[in-house]
Amino acid sequence: MDKETLLNHELVPKHEILSEKDAKKILEKYGITKKELPKIKTNDPVIKAIDAEEGDVIEITRDSPTAGKTKYYRVVIPA
Amino acid sequence: MIEKEIGEISFRLMDPETVREMSAIRVVVPDIYDDAGYPIEGGLMDLKMGVVNPGLRCKTCGGRKDTCPGHFGHIELVRPVIHVGFGRKIYDLLRTTCSECGKITLTEEKVKEIEKEPEKGIYQFRKIRNKAKKREKCPHCEAEQKKIEFIKPTSYRENGQRLRPNEIRERLERIPEEHLEPLNISKENKPEWMILTVLPVPPATTRPSITLESGDRSEDDLTHKLIDLLRINQRLADNLSAGAPQPIIEDLWDLLQYHVTTFMNNSTTGIPAAKHRSGKSLQTLFERIKGKEGRIKGNLTGKRVNFSGRSVISPDPSISIGEVGMPLEMAEELTVPMKVTKKNIEKAKEYIENEEHPKANYVKRPTGEKIKITEFNKEELIEELEPGYTVERQLKDGDPVIFNRQPSLHRQSMMAHRAKIMPGKTIRINDGIAIPYNADFDGDEMNVHIPQTTEAQVEADNLLRVSENLLSPKDGEILAGHQDYVTGLAVMTTKGTKFTKKETLRLLKKAGINKLPGDKDKKEYTGREIISELIPNSIDMEGKSNLSEEKVKIEDGQIKTGTLDENTFGPGGKLTREIADEEGVEEARRFIDRIGRVTVEALMMKGHTITMKDYELDEKINKERKKIIKKKEDEAKKDIKAYKEGRLEPYPGKTEKETLEAKVREKMSEINSELKDLVYRSFDPKNPGVIMTKSGARGDWKNLVQMSSALGQAAVEGKRLEKGYKGRILPHQKRETLSPQDRGFIPNSFLEGLTPIQLFQNAMDGRDSEIDKGLNTRDSGYLYKRAANALIDLKVEQDKTVRSASNQIIQFNYGEDKIHPQNTRGEVGIDIKKIKNKVLKEKK
Ligand SMILES: [Mg+2]
Ligand SMILES: [Zn+2]
Ligand SMILES: [Zn+2]
Numbered sequence: 001m002d003k004e005t006l007l008n009h010e011l012v013p014k015h016e017i018l019s020e021k022d023a024k025k026i027l028e029k030y031g032i033t034k035k036e037l038p039k040i041k042t043n044d045p046v047i048k049a050i051d052a053e054e055g056d057v058i059e060i061t062r063d064s065p066t067a068g069k070t071k072y073y074r075v076v077i078p079a
Numbered sequence: 080m081i082e083k084e085i086g087e088i089s090f091r092l093m094d095p096e097t098v099r100e101m102s103a104i105r106v107v108v109p110d111i112y113d114d115a116g117y118p119i120e121g122g123l124m125d126l127k128m129g130v131v132n133p134g135l136r137c138k139t140c141g142g143r144k145d146t147c148p149g150h151f152g153h154i155e156l157v158r159p160v161i162h163v164g165f166g167r168k169i170y171d172l173l174r175t176t177c178s179e180c181g182k183i184t185l186t187e188e189k190v191k192e193i194e195k196e197p198e199k200g201i202y203q204f205r206k207i208r209n210k211a212k213k214r215e216k217c218p219h220c221e222a223e224q225k226k227i228e229f230i231k232p233t234s235y236r237e238n239g240q241r242l243r244p245n246e247i248r249e250r251l252e253r254i255p256e257e258h259l260e261p262l263n264i265s266k267e268n269k270p271e272w273m274i275l276t277v278l279p280v281p282p283a284t285t286r287p288s289i290t291l292e293s294g295d296r297s298e299d300d301l302t303h304k305l306i307d308l309l310r311i312n313q314r315l316a317d318n319l320s321a322g323a324p325q326p327i328i329e330d331l332w333d334l335l336q337y338h339v340t341t342f343m344n345n346s347t348t349g350i351p352a353a354k355h356r357s358g359k360s361l362q363t364l365f366e367r368i369k370g371k372e373g374r375i376k377g378n379l380t381g382k383r384v385n386f387s388g389r390s391v392i393s394p395d396p397s398i399s400i401g402e403v404g405m406p407l408e409m410a411e412e413l414t415v416p417m418k419v420t421k422k423n424i425e426k427a428k429e430y431i432e433n434e435e436h437p438k439a440n441y442v443k444r445p446t447g448e449k450i451k452i453t454e455f456n457k458e459e460l461i462e463e464l465e466p467g468y469t470v471e472r473q474l475k476d477g478d479p480v481i482f483n484r485q486p487s488l489h490r491q492s493m494m495a496h497r498a499k500i501m502p503g504k505t506i507r508i509n510d511g512i513a514i515p516y517n518a519d520f521d522g523d524e525m526n527v528h529i530p531q532t533t534e535a536q537v538e539a540d541n542l543l544r545v546s547e548n549l550l551s552p553k554d555g556e557i558l559a560g561h562q563d564y565v566t567g568l569a570v571m572t573t574k575g576t577k578f579t580k581k582e583t584l585r586l587l588k589k590a591g592i593n594k595l596p597g598d599k600d601k602k603e604y605t606g607r608e609i610i611s612e613l614i615p616n617s618i619d620m621e622g623k624s625n626l627s628e629e630k631v632k633i634e635d636g637q638i639k640t641g642t643l644d645e646n647t648f649g650p651g652g653k654l655t656r657e658i659a660d661e662e663g664v665e666e667a668r669r670f671i672d673r674i675g676r677v678t679v680e681a682l683m684m685k686g687h688t689i690t691m692k693d694y695e696l697d698e699k700i701n702k703e704r705k706k707i708i709k710k711k712e713d714e715a716k717k718d719i720k721a722y723k724e725g726r727l728e729p730y731p732g733k734t735e736k737e738t739l740e741a742k743v744r745e746k747m748s749e750i751n752s753e754l755k756d757l758v759y760r761s762f763d764p765k766n767p768g769v770i771m772t773k774s775g776a777r778g779d780w781k782n783l784v785q786m787s788s789a790l791g792q793a794a795v796e797g798k799r800l801e802k803g804y805k806g807r808i809l810p811h812q813k814r815e816t817l818s819p820q821d822r823g824f825i826p827n828s829f830l831e832g833l834t835p836i837q838l839f840q841n842a843m844d845g846r847d848s849e850i851d852k853g854l855n856t857r858d859s860g861y862l863y864k865r866a867a868n869a870l871i872d873l874k875v876e877q878d879k880t881v882r883s884a885s886n887q888i889i890q891f892n893y894g895e896d897k898i899h900p901q902n903t904r905g906e907v908g909i910d911i912k913k914i915k916n917k918v919l920k921e922k923k
Contacts, residue, residue, distance in 0.1 A: 030878065036886050066908075067896035073888075 003049045013062040015046045018073075023057035026073055034075045043079035052076050091265065092272040098279050102153035103127040103139045106280050109309035111288075111298065123305050124283050128152045131287040149282025154309060156276055157316045159244040160336040161233040163344050165273040170229040171204075172251060172262060172270055174212040178237070179222035181253025183207065183261060184214040190261055204263035231349045233336055244336070248274040278339060280305060281364075300361040301342070304353065308338040386529040388413060388506075394520050395507040396679045399672045400559055401545040403482050403496035403527065404507025405474060407436065410500045413529050414440050414471035415478055415536075419464060427470045428461050436473060436500065443469040474498055474529060479540040481528040482508075484516040488863060490552060491515035495543035511560045511675050512545060514650055546668035550659060552901045557655040560671045562776050565649045567678025569626055569774035570685060571606030572643045573765075578604050582684055587612060589680045590673040606681070607638040613673050614638070614654070617661045622646055622653045625773045626764070645775025648674065656904070689767050694787040694830050700761040704788050707753045708826050712819050715746045719817045739817070740799060747792040747799075747824050754788040755780045762787075786829045790837070793823035793844035800843060808843075809836055 006012060018026065027033060034057070040047055042054055052058060056076045064070040104127040111124045118124040124131070126138040129149030137147035161169065177184050185193075185207065193206050215224055228236040235242040251270040254262070264270055286299035315331040341353040344365035352360040360366075368374045388409045395404055405413075417439075419427045430439035431452055442460050443449050445467040452460060464470075474480070476499055483493045492515070501507055506525055513519065530536045541547070551558050570576060578586065583595060583604040595601075596608045616636040623646045624631045631641030633654070647654040659667035696704060721727045722739040729738045758780065762769045768786075772778045785791065793800055800823035806814035812821050820826065823840045827833050833841060872884035879897040881890035894900070904910050 030880060030888065030891075032886065032888065036882075036888055038888060064895040066894055066898070067892065070892060070895040072891055 001045070006045055006049050012046060013060050015050055015052075016059045016061075017050060017052050018057045018059050022059075026057060026059075037073055037075040039077045040074040041079045042076055047076055054078055089267075092268045093279070094269065094272050095277045098151075098153050098277045101151050102279065103150035104152045106152045106154050106305075106309065107313075109306050109313060111302065111306070112296070116296075123280070123302050123309070124288070125152065128280065129283040131283050147284070149284030151282055152280035154278045154280055154305075154312065156278055156335065156339070157312055157319065158332050158335065159248050159274045159276045160332075160339045161244050161247070162273050162275050163232050163340045163347055166229070166232045169247060169251070169270075169273055170227065170235065171208050172254070173227045173235065173242075173247065175208045175262065176211075176250070176254055176258070177217035177220060177222055178224060178250060179253075180217060180220040181250065181258075182217070182219045182255060183258050184211045184217050184219075184224060186218045194261065201263055204261065207261055232347045233340060243332075244274050248276075275339060278308075278342075300355075300363060303355075304338065304342045304361060304363055307353075308335070308342055311335045311338055384528065386413060386531055387526055389524055389526045390504065390506045392508055392518060392520060392523050392525050393505040394510040394513070396509055396511070396563075396675050398499055398507060398509050399497075399668070400509040400512040400675075401496060401668055401672075402499045402509070403480060404501040404503075404505075405480070405498045405527065406504050406506065407500055407502055408504065409506075409527075410474040410498070411436065411440075413474045413527075415474060415529060416443070416531055417470045417472050418533075419468040419470055420466050424464065424466065427468075427472075428464060430470055430472045431457060431461050431464070437475040439470045439472045441471040443471065474500070476500055479530060479536050479544075481530065481539055481543060482516075482525060483528070484518050484523065484525045486860065488517075489515075491548050491558060492517075493543065494545050494548050495539040496545060509672070509675060510562065511564060511671050514561055515548070515558045546664040549664050549667055549671075550656070550901050552899070555656070555901050555903050556651045557659065557667070558650055559668075560649045560652065560655065560674070562649075563682060564671075564675050564678050565645055565774050565776035566687060566771055567682045568610065568643045568648050568674065569770055569776070570687065571678060571681050572610055572638060572641075573606070574627065574642065576606040576685075578606065578609065578681075578684070580604070583609055586677050586680055586684075589676040609677070609681075610643065610674075611637045613670060613677065615658060615662050615666065615670075618654070618657055620653065620657050625775065626770070642774075644773070649775065687767055687770075689771075691830060693762075693766050693768050694783070694828075696761065696787055700757065704754060704757060707757065708750055708789060711746045711750045711753075712824070712826075715743045715819050718742045718746075722817075743817075743819060743822075744792065744799060747819060750789065750824075751781075751784060751791050754784045758783050758787055788828050790825035790827060790829070790833070790841060792819075793825060793840040795843055795847040799823050800840060802843075809839060811836060 001009075007015075027037075030036075034055070037057065040058060042048075042052075047058070050058075054076050058074045058076060060072040060074065062070050062072060104121065104125050106121060106123060106125065106128075108119050108122040110119050110122050112122075113119050118126055118135075126135060127150065129139070129147045130137045130142070130144055133144050136143060137150075139150045140147055142148075175183055183190060189210070190207065193203060193210070196203070196206070198206060216222070217224060225238045227242070228239075230236065235247065248271050251274065254270055256266070259266065259268070259270070262270075281301060286301040288296050288298045288302065290296055311331060311334050315328070315335055318328055318331060337350060338353075340347055340350065341361070342363055345352050345361050345363040346366060346369075353363075354360055366373070371377060388405075390406060390409065398404055417423065417427060417430070427439070430437065431442065433439070439452055441449050441451055442464065450456065450460065476497075478498045479495045480498050481493055482496045485492070487493055494512075494515070496508075499507075506527065508516075508518070508525075510520070516525070518525065530539045545559075549557055549559055580595065580600075580602060586609055587593070587595070590613055592612055596604060596612050611633075614633060614636040618633050618636045620631075620633045622631040622641070624641045625644050625646065626642040627640070629640040631643060631647055631654075632639040643654070645652065649655075655667050655670060658670050718727065718739055722735060725735075727735050727739055729735045730741065733741065759769075762783075764770075764773075768778070768783060770776075772780060772783055795802060800808050802808070804810055807816075807821065808823070823844070825833065825837045825840060827837055873881055873889060874884075875893045876882055879893045880888055881893050882888055898909065902909070
């Protein structure tokens with residue numbers, strides 16, 4: 001599947017790479033290090049499509065049946 | 080607290096050198112004590128392996144009975160033996176590697192190729208093994224590969240020739256290190272360590288001997304086993320040095336293998352278990368760990384506890400759902416510690432003084448010494464008592480206790496109740512709280528636990544209290560109240576139910592109300608008026624009713640219209656929920672208590688019972704019933720005829736037979752629903768059975784139909800009956816008729832009685848559903864357990880993140896909306912409209 005189709009697929013929520021600064025903010029907000037974040041592997045199709053690298057923090061914006069929209073964060077780890 | 084994080088735990092084979100290094104002594108003497116009862120040097124209880132007898136000192140660490148942790152010893156095996164745990168792995172290695180050069184019998188290219196494939200670890204090894212075992216020639220040294228056979232658990236043959244452990248060991252030694260990874264063996268292991276040359280002897284502390292009352296000493300099973308093992312080892316050594324003939328050596332060797340095997344695992348399949356003289360199997364290493372009574376499930380995951388009790392439960396509607404009736408005998412045994420202070424010292428002395436129930440059982444000195452209070456030391460102890468002491472007093476009314484019924488499937492399986500001491504031997508509970516425990520009174524037993532610290536008492540009382548658990552954490556629905564209470568409510572609030580002044584007073588007295596409803600003195604009061612007295616004035620609501628045409632309407636706590644039933648009260652009841660919302664859970668609990676007492680009293684006044692006659696159909700209705708059954712049966716017969724003549728149009732994707740079955744089953748279930756309508760239409764709404772069914776107190780329309788009209792279709796495995804004899808269910812039937820009645824449709828009612836054939840058909844259905852129930856509870860129970868274990872350490876933190884025990888974030892916002900479902904109202908979630916109306920009303 002090509003990049004565009006993949007990222008625009010209705011079952012694929014929005015994935016964004018957070019800037020170093022924003023990532024730090026998130027970690028500070030929850031009082032954690034990257035180790036405590038949920039993970040996503042470098043070989044994940046979305047990660048490849050958005051050109052994220054190991055150590056990047058990804059912000060995922062999903063539709064939620066209870067909250068409308070919800071944010072989720074994952075750190076990219078080697079496959 | 081020092082926190083340390085375990086990075087990893089790795090398991091590996093233990094090499095013989097490590098065994099010798101960690102050993103405190105080489106054990107050689109197959110005996111334990113000398114004639115003087117002193118441990119023999121070099122024997123199995125040698126003091127170098129630790130002490131189990133008081134008074135002696137450990138020769139390794141110098142510690143005594145309770146300070147020496149115990150130390151391993153070792154036995155040098157005269158001949159190597161197979162480790163049972165690795166029988167299969169050794170077999171695999173022998174088949175996969177060359178008997179001459181030890182390399183994998185595949186070319187290096189082939190191995191590389193397999194390594195590139197996605198399967199790793201054991202799966203990769205299996206692939207390699209499956210290819211290699213077929214090779215008849217080694218591609219590296221051209222040696223011919225013979226067929227290896229594995230005779231479980233520890234023997235191997237090559238072309239019918241016995242392969243001895245020493246020979247196997249030599250072969251495993253030849254496997255080159257770089258071939259270990261594709262064989263799924265990690266670098267720190269050497270495959271030859273799977274063959275034992277030296278055996279660790281567990282410390283004496285892990286197999287302590289016990290002194291019986293008679294003064295005789297009884298040894299642990301492991302020690303017994305080790306004695307046998309040592310004896311054979313010694314005999315084998317003697318025979319070897321004496322140059323005994325080969326067959327004798329072989330036999331002894333096999334015997335040594337047997338002892339080493341059973342020392343580790345005495346439930347190995349394929350060999351007889353080692354037994355005591357009494358015939359009981361020995362408990363060796365494997366049996367100590369495995370299973371329900373084993374170390375893991377029996378001692379680590381689950382333990383026996385003190386300060387707990389268990390008894391049969393029985394119902395008592397006069398106590399609160401927040402209370403539990405504790406048998407006096409139990410209360411006299413269970414104690415609550417009471418720290419003596421300046422403030423309570425007089426009270427404590429009183430407890431010690433008391434001759435009867437709430438008295439003190441023990442006094443604990445600040446030194447930790449515990450003294451049982453007797454008639455004789457009583458005065459002394461009172462004299463001695465001062466702040467700092469602890470008095471263990473008996474359980475008394477009002478103490479919080481944790482009450483539990485297994486299986487503890489959800490939070491509400493363990494709730495805190497207030498103790499109420501009662502005569503009798505059973506634990507009493509209000510049956511209004513039986514539902515969350517899934518308890519009934521057909522012999523169910525339940526457990527109580529007495530919290531032992533102030534913190535535990537407060538915590539139990541605040542978090543586990545029944546009223547705190549009235550709302551289901553799943554969806555905020557009410558969990559308590561049922562059956563008789565619902566029936567009673569339905570009877571009382573039916574339009575036209577009246578009570579005399581005297582009766583009204585008696586009913587209200589049960590709820591602790593001493594005055595009549597309303598201002599005026601009336602001759603008669605309706606049930607609705609009486610129940611309205613129990614509903615807080617803040618309640619305004621509208622709701623469904625199964626029993627009355629009108630909706631249930633409550634204004635300012637007064638029932639205006641409608642008959643109350645399961646929709647308003649009991650599990651999922653909206654009225655109770657409303658009270659919990661408006662007045663708090665404690666008030667809701669009180670409401671359930673009072674409704675329980677009043678309705679039960681009302682039922683006793685009015686009387687509520689069923690009889691056979693209630694389920695008789697009058698002539699006209701009976702005719703109608705027969706017509707319904709006949710009509711549908713005829714329709715089904717038509718389909719059967721069509722099928723037999725090959726005229727039946729099959730449903731898409733179904734065979735003709737399947738189509739016929741589906742059609743007939745459809746007809747039969749139509750009979751059920753038509754009979755249901757008939758029953759509901761013809762029965763008097765005041766029929767007690769109908770009241771119970773419609774109000775949702777107990778039973779459903781199926782029970783009514785089966786008693787009065789027809790049992791309906793008997794089914795096994797979801798299909799019409801088909802098993803039994805060839806082409807028929809019972810030998811009394813014609814073959815291949817396929818007719819509704821021959822295949823389990825029962826047009827008779829329980830009231831009419833069944834024919835012998837019908838009885839068997841019903842029994843088939845009954846047995847099938849009983850089996851089904853058993854399987855389903857087992858499967859779903861296991862599934863639940865796995866889900867619960869996976870989620871057990873997850874916790875919602877203060878910042879509303881969900882985190883695991885190792886602080887891993889699982890969810891950033893609990894449930895994505897940060898709302899506890901207990902605080903929601905079903906599908907509405909949070910009812911903003913209601914909150915708005917309430918606020919506006921308050922403003923006015
Ligand atoms: Mg039961
Ligand atoms: Zn020691
Ligand atoms: Zn070879």
